[in-house]
Amino acid sequence: MSAQLSVSDQKVDITVGPRGSLELLSQREIDILTDTEAGQTRLFELFRQCALAVLNTGSESDDAAAIFETYSDFSIAIGKRTRGLKLVIRNAPASAIVDGRMIEGVRQHLFAVLRDIVYIGTDISDSDLFDLGSSEGITDAVFHILKHARILDPDLPPRTVVCWGGHSISRDEYDYTKEVGYHLGLRGLDICTGCGPGAMKGPMKGAAVGHAKQRFREGRYLGLSEPGIIAAEPPNPMVSNLVVLPDIEKRLEAFVRLGHGILVFPGGVGTAEEILYLLGILLEPANRHIALPVVFTGPPGSRSYFEELDAFLKLTFGEDISSRYRIIVGDAAEVGRYMGRAIRDVRRQRRRDGDAYYFNWLLNVPMAHQVPFEVTHEHVGNLVLSRDLPAHELAVNLRRAFSAIVTGNVKDHGIRMIRRHGPFELNADASLVRALDHLLQQFVAQGRMKLSGAYEPCFSVRPVS
Secondary structure, three states, X not given: OOOOEEEEOOEEEEEEOOOOOOOOOOHHHHHHHHOHHHXXXXXXXXXXXXXXXXXXXXXXXXXXXXXXXXXXXXXXXEEEEOOXXXXXXXXXXXXXXXXXXXXXXXXXXXXXXXXXXXXHHHHHOXXXXXXXXXXXXXXHHHHHHHHHOOOOOOOOOOOEEEEEOOOOOOHHHHHHHHHHHHHHHHOOOEEEEXXXXXXXXXXXXXXXXXXXXOOOOOOOEEEEEOOOOOOOOXXXXXXXXXXXXXXXXXXXXXXXXXXXXXXXXXXXXHHHHHHXXXXXXXXXXXXXXXXXXXXXXXXXXXXXXXXXXXXXXXXXXXXXXXXXXXXXXXOHHHHHHHHHHHHHHHHHHHHHHOOOOOOOOOOOOOHHHHOOOOOOHHHHHOOEEOOOOOHHHHHHHHHHHHHHHHXXXXXXXXXXXXXXXXXXXXXXXXXXHHHHHHHHHHHHHOOOOOOOOOOOOOEEEEEOO
């Protein structure tokens, strides 16, 4: 890696190049990325924003607008050279540099972002190689993104545990995620998270200690992100393999295709949406035979969070839904033991059914889970929330309604939408909406939902006819 550095007022200028072959780009790919006449300015601006987020790793702020304002003079340019490329960076966060050199983990993440943004823009979104109008085509695109990032290893046995949870959790909850990660690491299990702070960082740190005690040097810490959230949740330093997916839905599919078990730590509204996505897939009749252990876990102080969540899921889907997950509170060692046993069952099922260890091809992810849901009054009004629907269809609509309610209460453009056009109108069983509203109020009471003011429902209910 070549680097030239100047520092001024906590900002730095540096020139950096890739090391190894993973992040190499062809001359054609470099031309496409830098050709303003070919309409690639949007692609490059996306890379610039993601690059700034990566270089800002470790910042206490998760306010993307504030980050971009602070570093409004940040620039990054791609310089061509015969042996590859170099990045010419101006006014970057000084925290990314130590003794005149870019921190190696930051450098790897920076070029991983470049690799994925270019691949998504040239080979996924703007080509006819993948039929993104079909479920099979979307799954194939997810597979090729992961393959291009070289994280699909056919020689590894099932050992990847996906960890979901909030990026802004209490210290007690964060310490618990590390303890759980430690017990997973002792069993040689890898960690895959959304790559940000909080519940996405803790399990990786704990697993690293467990791996070290076992002298296990092949441990992997996989981070899956997407451009829309990477600024608020830049990859934490523990991530060894970073992959940027095009959108939330493809990111979620990557989690369930890669994972051999899923842990859910305390979180907020985003974590609840992930749970509804997961349960919608597990409730799909075609997935009845698929082994995918799910554990909800946290320290004793998080008990009420899981009790409220469990009550909401049972009221919505019936008592049998609890057979799809196990709740373990305050016992990190038991989480490790349970997940170790359960993943051995996954291995037996994959071997019996002839499915790959590294990518769960036999899991049926319906199109409804793969297509991004745009929150508008019209789209929300077309949703039906009724217990008369099959459970897997209700889960899809409920996740979309949940997303809309969160948008209307938390996100700036959603709040403006409600002010301009009035509340969303949900076509729903009143009892379901009351349960959903109660859950959101509990999130507010527990400090798990960021609001600019008091919580007020952003929806009205039109009873299901």
